Every structure is written in structure tokens, then in C-alpha cells.
Amino acid sequence: MIIDLTEIQDIHFFFRLEFFKEIYEILWVFVPILIFIVGITISVLAIVWLEREISAGIQQRIGPEYTGPFGVLQALADGTKLLFKENLIPSRGDIRLFSFGPAISVISIILSYSVIPFGYNFVLSDLNIGVFLWIAISSIAPIGLLMSGYGSNNKYSFLGGLRAAAQSISYEIPLTLCVLSISLLSNSLSTVDIVDAQSKYGFWGWNLWRQPMGFLVFLISSLAECERLPFDLPEAEEELIAGYQTEYSGIKFGLFYVASYLNLLVSSLFVTVLYLGGSNISIPYIFVSNFFEINKTYGVFVTIIGIFITLVKTFLFIFVSITTRWTLPRLRIDQLLNLGWKFLLPISLGNLLLTTSSQLFSL
Amino acid sequence: MFLMVTEFINYSEQIIRAARYIGQGLMITLSHANRLPVTIQYPYEKIISSERFRGRIHFEFDKCIACEVCVRVCPIDLPIVDWKLETDIRKKRLLNYSIDFGICIFCGNCIEYCPTNCLSMTEEYELSTYDRHELNYNLIALGRLPVSVIDDYTIRTIQIK
Amino acid sequence: MNISTIRKDFMIVNMGPHHPSMHGVLRLIVTLDGEDVIDCEPILGYLHRGMEKIAENRTIIQYLPYVTRWDYLATMFTEAITVNGPEQLGNIQVPKRASYIRVIMLELSRIASHLLWLGPFMADIGAQTPFFYIFREREFIYDLFEAATGMRMMHNFFRIGGVATDLPYGWVDKCSDFCDYFLTSIAEYQKLITRNPIFLERVEGVGVVDVKEVINWGLSGPMLRASGIQWDLRKVDNYECYEEFHWEVQWQKEGDSLARYLVRIGEMVESIKIIQQALEGLPGGPYENLEIRCFDREKEPEWNEFEYRFISKKSSPSFELPKQELYVRIEAPKGELGIFIIGDQNGFPWRWKIHPPGFINLQILPQLVKRMKLADIMTILGSIDIIMGEVDR
Numbered sequence: 001m002i003i004d005l006t007e008i009q010d011i012h013f014f015f016r017l018e019f020f021k022e023i024y025e026i027l028w029v030f031v032p033i034l035i036f037i038v039g040i041t042i043s044v045l046a047i048v049w050l051e052r053e054i055s056a057g058i059q060q061r062i063g064p065e066y067t068g069p070f071g072v073l074q075a076l077a078d079g080t081k082l083l084f085k086e087n088l089i090p091s092r093g094d095i096r097l098f099s100f101g102p103a104i105s106v107i108s109i110i111l112s113y114s115v116i117p118f119g120y121n122f123v124l125s126d127l128n129i130g131v132f133l134w135i136a137i138s139s140i141a142p143i144g145l146l147m148s149g150y151g152s153n154n155k156y157s158f159l160g161g162l163r164a165a166a167q168s169i170s171y172e173i174p175l176t177l178c179v180l181s182i183s184l185l186s187n188s189l190s191t192v193d194i195v196d197a198q199s200k201y202g203f204w205g206w207n208l209w210r211q212p213m214g215f216l217v218f219l220i221s222s223l224a225e226c227e228r229l230p231f232d233l234p235e236a237e238e239e240l241i242a243g244y245q246t247e248y249s250g251i252k253f254g255l256f257y258v259a260s261y262l263n264l265l266v267s268s269l270f271v272t273v274l275y276l277g278g279s280n281i282s283i284p285y286i287f288v289s290n291f292f293e294i295n296k297t298y299g300v301f302v303t304i305i306g307i308f309i310t311l312v313k314t315f316l317f318i319f320v321s322i323t324t325r326w327t328l329p330r331l332r333i334d335q336l337l338n339l340g341w342k343f344l345l346p347i348s349l350g351n352l353l354l355t356t357s358s359q360l361f362s363l
Numbered sequence: 364m365f366l367m368v369t370e371f372i373n374y375s376e377q378i379i380r381a382a383r384y385i386g387q388g389l390m391i392t393l394s395h396a397n398r399l400p401v402t403i404q405y406p407y408e409k410i411i412s413s414e415r416f417r418g419r420i421h422f423e424f425d426k427c428i429a430c431e432v433c434v435r436v437c438p439i440d441l442p443i444v445d446w447k448l449e450t451d452i453r454k455k456r457l458l459n460y461s462i463d464f465g466i467c468i469f470c471g472n473c474i475e476y477c478p479t480n481c482l483s484m485t486e487e488y489e490l491s492t493y494d495r496h497e498l499n500y501n502l503i504a505l506g507r508l509p510v511s512v513i514d515d516y517t518i519r520t521i522q523i524k
Numbered sequence: 525m526n527i528s529t530i531r532k533d534f535m536i537v538n539m540g541p542h543h544p545s546m547h548g549v550l551r552l553i554v555t556l557d558g559e560d561v562i563d564c565e566p567i568l569g570y571l572h573r574g575m576e577k578i579a580e581n582r583t584i585i586q587y588l589p590y591v592t593r594w595d596y597l598a599t600m601f602t603e604a605i606t607v608n609g610p611e612q613l614g615n616i617q618v619p620k621r622a623s624y625i626r627v628i629m630l631e632l633s634r635i636a637s638h639l640l641w642l643g644p645f646m647a648d649i650g651a652q653t654p655f656f657y658i659f660r661e662r663e664f665i666y667d668l669f670e671a672a673t674g675m676r677m678m679h680n681f682f683r684i685g686g687v688a689t690d691l692p693y694g695w696v697d698k699c700s701d702f703c704d705y706f707l708t709s710i711a712e713y714q715k716l717i718t719r720n721p722i723f724l725e726r727v728e729g730v731g732v733v734d735v736k737e738v739i740n741w742g743l744s745g746p747m748l749r750a751s752g753i754q755w756d757l758r759k760v761d762n763y764e765c766y767e768e769f770h771w772e773v774q775w776q777k778e779g780d781s782l783a784r785y786l787v788r789i790g791e792m793v794e795s796i797k798i799i800q801q802a803l804e805g806l807p808g809g810p811y812e813n814l815e816i817r818c819f820d821r822e823k824e825p826e827w828n829e830f831e832y833r834f835i836s837k838k839s840s841p842s843f844e845l846p847k848q849e850l851y852v853r854i855e856a857p858k859g860e861l862g863i864f865i866i867g868d869q870n871g872f873p874w875r876w877k878i879h880p881p882g883f884i885n886l887q888i889l890p891q892l893v894k895r896m897k898l899a900d901i902m903t904i905l906g907s908i909d910i911i912m913g914e915v916d917r
Contacts, residue, residue, distance in 0.1 A: 056400070057396035059395070059652075060399070062402055062404070155537045159559075237545070239899050327653060329646065330651075334559070335726075380721075384719045385721065387719075391715050391716040392716070395657075401660050413667075415673065415689070436583075436585055469678075471674060471675075472680065476585075
């Protein structure tokens with residue numbers, strides 16, 4: 001009996017251990033996600049601050065100054081204010097669509113962060129469809145915008161939503177074709193493999209040198225995907241007041257705001273990953289040998305260096321897109337579609353053709 | 364075939380030109396990042412207003428001869444001049460004088476045409492109050508001298524040019 | 525508007541008086557077919573203050589502070605026309621120095637007005653940054669105005685027969701410094717804007733008005749000159765002392781928004797030329813013709829009546845308008861600014877009709893935006909350059 005009891009106890013113990021382990025594993029899944037989300041949020045705040053400071057510098061103003069050192073906490077203060085603001089709902093709008101719109105656009109953008117390798121093999125999930133997950137998911141965001149535009153019961157919002165849909169559909173195609181050429185070059189769709197394929201010759205191994213046209217097309221169409229200024233027609237202030245955001249207030253407006261900057265960040269990250277060799281150390285001859293020794297000793301250190309390099313490259317592109325925003329005027333909708341279908345699409349197709357044939361010859 | 368080639372060359376030249384002019388614009392905007400801001404942080408910094416600045420009106424009771432020219436040139440006949448005719452000296456004695464700065468547009472007509480220079484304009488321009496009736500200045504309030512911006516040591520003053 | 529009632533799939537959008545790009549309180553009822561504009565109906569009157577009726581019971585000197593509220597961006601021009609009317613009606617001579625000071629002020633005001641056209645026009649197209657740059661330069665002009673007149677916008681500086689006060693000490697040097705500085709910043713604007721491909725895409729061939737139309741609609745100012753007609757009242761009428769300066773009428777022949785942009789940029793440079801010449805040749809002498817303050821009517825009015833004149837540093841204004849009628853015009857930055865006055869041998873004008881350039885130029889808007897895209901409404905409206913203060917008066 002006694003033996004039985006201990007056996008049962010043992011079984012119970014092991015069972016409970018297993019149970020705890022499962023819970024522990026489930027919890028452990030959430031930890032990296034949480035870390036990612038916190039990191040992403042902080043970088044969005046950084047981008048908002050950068051945008052304000054850079055635009056202030058360009059326009060000979062001062063910009064945020066009083067919240068924190070150099071006003072770094074301004075975005076946080078704005079976000080807190082938006083949290084406490086009244087949540088207005090248009091009385092004759094479709095309340096469900098109105099409420100789901102911002103959530104859908106934010107969630108779909110955050111999901112695409114899961115395939116971005118920030119450092120060497122430092123990625124949330126190394127899927128073998130990698131980049132296409134981003135392309136597939138980023139097409140969901142305009143549905144959110146369309147929903148909110150339709151649910152607002154406002155003609156300006158509706159027009160803004162329609163414009164967002166038209167714009168993202170027409171710029172998705174050149175974007176996809178560029179990504180296709182990249183994946184042909186690296187024989188994989190996985191982002192990790194794409195970064196690895198660029199790591200061979202340091203600075204000169206970047207896809208930027210093998211795909212200069214593709215890089216330009218990707219840059220332009222990713223700007224259009226983010227709805228940044230030369231292409232910010234869905235929220236063109238002078239035409240549609242604020243487009244699909246017109247009726248929003250409080251944290252729902254804040255979600256749209258966050259979504260646009262998240263989109264900017266994810267696009268810049270993808271430019272870095274696809275064309276600038278991601279987390280690879282860019283200068284091949286001087287540092288590499290030194291770094292290899294460190295490589296063996298401190299694994300964490302290398303990861304941090306990788307993240308740092310990725311972010312430096314990313315913020316370079318964010319800087320470029322912010323300065324273009326404050327320099328260029330806005331395109332008209334037909335010119336925007338012309339640019340997408342008559343200029344970027346043929347060029348990216350030609351680029352794809354060239355890439356494919358060169359890959360064929362090299363076989 | 365040649366036509367297509369030349370067309371293609373023209374097209375690419377056009378694109379290169381477009382890129383160059385966009386780059387030129389970017390250089391202009393970026394060069395501004397190197398310049399100092401031109402803004403003035405208002406409550407902490409203030410411009411020293413020019414000598415002719417038309418601020419709140421100052422009134423000297425003793426000089427006024429109650430001629431009412433200020434009323435006559437005012438677009439809305441705003442100054443209220445309360446006087447009594449003293450028949451023994453055949454002169455008007457001023458009893459009360461008030462201007463409502465909630466209505467005044469600071470056009471300066473009254474100052475320009477006042478025969479005895481009893482009206483003048485000060486550099487005071489921060490007139491906001493919580494109650495609009497406080498803006499109705501009587502002769503005592505009108506006679507008050509404003510505090511100069513230069514004397515306020517908490518404020519950085521900025522001279523233009 | 526009839527079409528919209530027949531077909532149901534058109535969208536009628538009310539670009540109401542509060543729309544961010546409606547330059548004040550203009551309201552457009554736009555019928556849209558997707559992005560295409562089918563019809564457009566402007567509705568005015570949200571800023572109507574009865575300026576013409578107010579003029580009928582004010583003396584000129586009382587009315588002068590009001591006029592800067594017509595076109596509040598080209599303030600000197602409204603004052604100029606308000607004093608030019610009675611001057612020409614009463615045949616009053618203006619001293620040379622006053623005339624030169626007036627020209628300098630008018631041209632500075634023209635630059636300020638064109639600058640505040642350029643910024644919002646670029647903002648309408650989508651470039652926000654030029655808005656800040658033009659404000660930087662405009663502030664310098666307004667500092668000059670403040671130093672000379674005491675106010676930045678509502679100057680109240682012109683008087684019948686001259687100007688209110690002489691220029692302060694050092695103002696001339698300050699102004700010529702500004703002229704040198706402004707030429708460099710104009711070059712900067714042109715580098716930033718003129719050949720930007722996106723800007724050209726947006727404005728080239730948008731809102732074309734041809735020579736015939738521009739005359740038939742009675743348009744004036746840069747609208748007229750951009751369509752290939754060299755008509756500038758400063759050359760045509762020779763008012764003030766414009767014939768003493770060397771400058772050219774700016775004109776283009778395309779008639780689109782780009783041509784209007786180029787005309788305005790060119791006019792700013794020409795204005796700088798005029799100012800520099802005027803500053804160099806600024807004559808001495810009186811700044812106001814005080815003789816005209818005396819008025820011809822029966823002597824010895826009753827003491828303390830309205831007409832009674834007290835002896836003062838400046839005699840109180842009692843100028844009367846002769847019993848005549850006259851149309852006076854002036855080349856304002858937006859076009860031909862005119863007034864039609866009828867005097868009645870009285871201090872008050874009997875009728876004071878304002879011919880505002882913005883109002884006349886605005887009427888072509890519905891025709892221009894038809895069959896254009898929604899975004900072109902802003903480009904065209906911006907290139908017309910209206911100020912609702914003078915459109916509604």
C-alpha cells in the first residue's frame with residue numbers, strides 16, 4: 001500500500017512537474033513577444049521624437065523641448081494624453097467597423113515584426129515563407145483603414161479609405177516583384193537566409209549593389225505603403241481633412257498614429273534586411289577578424305552589436321523618409337497610380353527578368 | 364527600333380533630372396537644419412517692441428481739454444469723455460475719461476489727432492483678463508505706466524536686427 | 525447642380541467653411557464622381573461685415589482702420605486705395621517724399637502678400653516646409669512695418685495727402701538690408717520649389733485660362749498676366765511715382781498654375797528692384813500735404829459742433845468729398861483693387877463700392893475645377909489667391 005501510495009505520489013509529482021513545465025513553456029513563449037513589443041513601442045516613440053526634431057530643424061524651429069531632456073518624452077506625453085481623451089463615436093456610423101478598424105491595422109503591422117531578424121539568428125520566428133508573410137499581412141492593414149473609413153459615416157473618411165485601398169493594392173505589386181528578385185538571388189524566402197546570403201563579402205555583398213533598380217523601386221513603393229508624404233493621399237490634410245482618421249479621437253486616433261509609424265519602422269527594417277545586409281557588420285576588412293574572436297567568447301555581445309547595426313541602418317532610412325516628407329509636395333491620385341503601374345511595375349518586372357536570366361546563366 | 368531607343372534614353376534622362384532636382388530640394392531643406400531657430404519662446408523670451416508700437420493707451424488727465432477729438436476720429440466713437448462746462452471760466456472741466464480695450468482696435472487715430480498730446484501709446488500688449496469688464500479702463504487705470512519688458516529680469520528680451 | 529439630382533452615384537461633398545484648405549471661410553459644394561469633380565458651387569458670405577455700408581457713415585480718417593480688414597494680407601493696398609479715391613476726387617497733390625514712402629510700403633506689402641500666397645499654395649499641394657520659410661521672411665517685412673507705422677498688420681499709415689508719419693531713423697538702411705537678404709532667399713525658394721518634378725506635375729497644365737477667357741471673365745492681376753497679357757496698372761495708370769523706376773511687367777503665356785506661380789515669384793523680385801530704387805532716390809520734404817486738412821465750407825461753425833476745428837498739432841480731419849463720382853483703381857497683389865465713390869459735399873461718402881480682385885477672380889473657379897481631380901481644387905484655388913476678407917467684405 002505504502003509503496004503504491006509513494007508511486008502514486010511520484011506519478012502525481014511528475015505529472016505536476018510536467019504541468020508546471022508546460023505552463024512555464026507557454027509563459028516563456030510570451031516573454032520574447034513582450035520584449036519585442038516593448039522594444040518596438042520604444043522605437044516608435046523614438047521615431048516620433050525624431051520626426052518632430054528633424055522637421056523642427058528643417059523649418060528653423062526648436063521642436064519639443066520641455067518634456068524630458070531634449071523633449072524625448074514628448075511622444076509619451078502625447079500618448080498619455082490620447083489615452084485619457086474622450087472616445088467619440090459618430091452617431092450614425094457603423095460602430096463595430098469603426099472600433100475594429102484601428103485595431104486591425106495595428107495588429108497586422110505588429111504581426112509582420114515576427115519575421116524580422118534583428119541580429120544574427122535573433123528572430124521571433126524563422127518561417128520559410130518569411131518575407132511573404134510581411135507582404136501578405138501588410139495587405140490586411142488597408143482593410144482596417146477601409147473599415148474605419150466606411151464606418152465613420154463621413155465622406156472624407158470614406159474617400160480616404162478608398163484611396164488607401166487603391167494605393168496599397170497598386171504598390172504591393174512592385175514591392176512583391178522586388179522581393180521576388182531578392183529571394184531568387186538568395187534562393188530562399190526566409191529573412192534569415194536572405195541576411196546570411198548577403199554576409200559573404202561584407203560591404204560589397206549587399207543586395208543593394210546587385211539590385212540597384214530593385215532597391216530604388218522598393219524604397220519608393222515602401223514609402224507609398226507607409227503613406228508617407230509624397231504619397232500620403234489617404235490622409236491628405238488639404239484635400240480630405242484627415243482621411244480615414246477624421247472622425248477618430250482619443251486612443252483610437254492614437255492607434256492609427258502608432259500604426260503609421262510602426263509601418264514606417266517595419267518598412268525601413270525590411271529595406272535593411274533585404275538590401276543592406278541586415279545585422280552584418282558592414283566594414284569587411286578591418287573589424288571582421290577582431291570580431292570573430294569576440295564572437296566565440298561573448299554570444300550576447302554579438303547579438304547586441306547585430307541589433308545595434310540593424311537599427312543604425314534602419315534609422316538611416318527613417319531619416320531619409322522624414323526629410324523627404326518635409327521637402328516634397330504630394331502627388332495627385334492619378335499621378336500616384338500612374339507612377340505605380342506605368343513606372344514602378346515595368347521597372348520591377350524588368351528587374352525580375354534580368355535577375356532570373358542571370359540566375360539561369362549562373363546555374 | 365531607334366525611335367524606341369531614343370525614347371528610352373529621353374525617358375531615363377528625364378528621370379535622372381527629376382532625381383537631381385529632388386536632391387537639390389533636399390539639400391536646401393537639410394541646409395536649414397544647420398541654421399539657428401528663428402522662433403521666439405514667447406513667455407520666456409520677448410521682443411523689445413519698436414518705439415512706435417501701438418499698445419495700450421496712456422492718458423494724462425491734467426492735459427486733457429475735453430475737446431472730444433479722440434471721439435470724433437475714433438472709428439467707433441469709443442472714448443467716453445465726461446465733462447462739465449464751467450460757465451464762469453468758459454472752459455470744460457473733465458470729470459471722467461475711459462476707454463474699453465475690449466473694443467479698441469489700437470488704430471492710433473486718437474493719439475495722432477489729440478491736440479494736447481494727452482493720449483499716448485505704451486508698449487503694453489498683454490491685456491488679457493478673465494473678465495472682459497476689467498478691460499474697461501477708467502482714467503486712473505489709463506494713467507498707469509506699463510512695466511517695461513527690459514526691467515523684467517525673468518524674461519529674456521530680444522532686439523530685432 | 526442639375527446633374528447631381530438625376531444620377532444617384534455622384535457624391536456631393538461639402539467642403540465647408542471649416543475645411544483646412546479653404547483659405548478662410550469659403551464653402552464649396554463639390555459633386556464628385558469618384559475622384560473627378562463634376563460640379564462645384566462656391567458659397568460666399570461667411571465673412572460679410574458690411575464694409576461698404578460702414579463706409580457711408582464714417583469719415584475717411586475714421587474708416588481707414590477698417591480697410592485693412594478687407595484684404596488683411598496686403599494691408600497697405602487697401603489703405604492706399606482708400607486715400608487715393610478721395611485724393612483724386614478732391615484733386616489733392618501728394619508730396620514727392622510721401623509718394624516715395626507709399627511706393628516702398630506698397631511694394632513691401634506686395635512681397636508680404638505674395639509670400640503668404642506662396643506658403644499656403646505649397647501647403648495646398650502638400651509641401652509644408654515652405655510655409656515656415658516664407659513666414660521667416662514675412663516677419664522681417666512686418667518688423668519693418670512695425671518700426672514705421674506701429675503695427676504689424678493693421679497699419680493705419682496712409683493719410684489723405686500723404687502718410688501719417690515720416691520714416692523713423694535708420695529705417696532706410698534696415699529696408700535695404702532686407703532687400704539684399706530677400707533676393708538670396710528668393711533664390712533659395714526657387715531652388716527648392718520651381719523645378720521640383722512633383723511640384724511641376726501638380727501645377728503644370730492645371731487650371732488653364734486662355735487669353736480670351738481671362739478677359740471675358742474680367743480677371744486681373746497675376747491671373748491676367750499669367751495668361752499672356754502684359755497689363756499692370758502700375759504701368760498703365762502711372763499712379764504714385766511708378767514711372768520713375770525701372771522695372772518690367774512680369775508675364776507668362778501658359779495660363780496655368782505654374783505660370784501664375786512664376787509671375788508671382790517674378791513680381792517679388794521686381795518689387796525688390798522698385799524698393800531699392802525708391803530707397804536710393806528718396807527725396808526730402810514734407811511727408812504730408814497738410815493744406816488739404818482745411819476744408820472749404822462756411823466759416824465760423826458753432827462752437828463744439830461736429831465741424832468745429834480746435835487748434836492742434838494736426839488739425840482734426842474734416843476733409844469733405846466733393847459732389848462727384850469716381851472709380852479709382854490700383855494694382856494690388858491679387859489684382860485690380862478699385863473703389864467707386866460718390867461724394868456728397870460731406871465728410872462721409874455717399875456711396876463706397878469696393879471692387880475686390882479676389883471676388884472677381886474667384887468666380888472662374890467652378891469652371892476651372894470641372895473635370896479635374898479632387899486634389900486639383902486646392903491647386904487651382906490656391907493659384908487664384910483669394911482672401912475671404914475682401915471677397916465677402
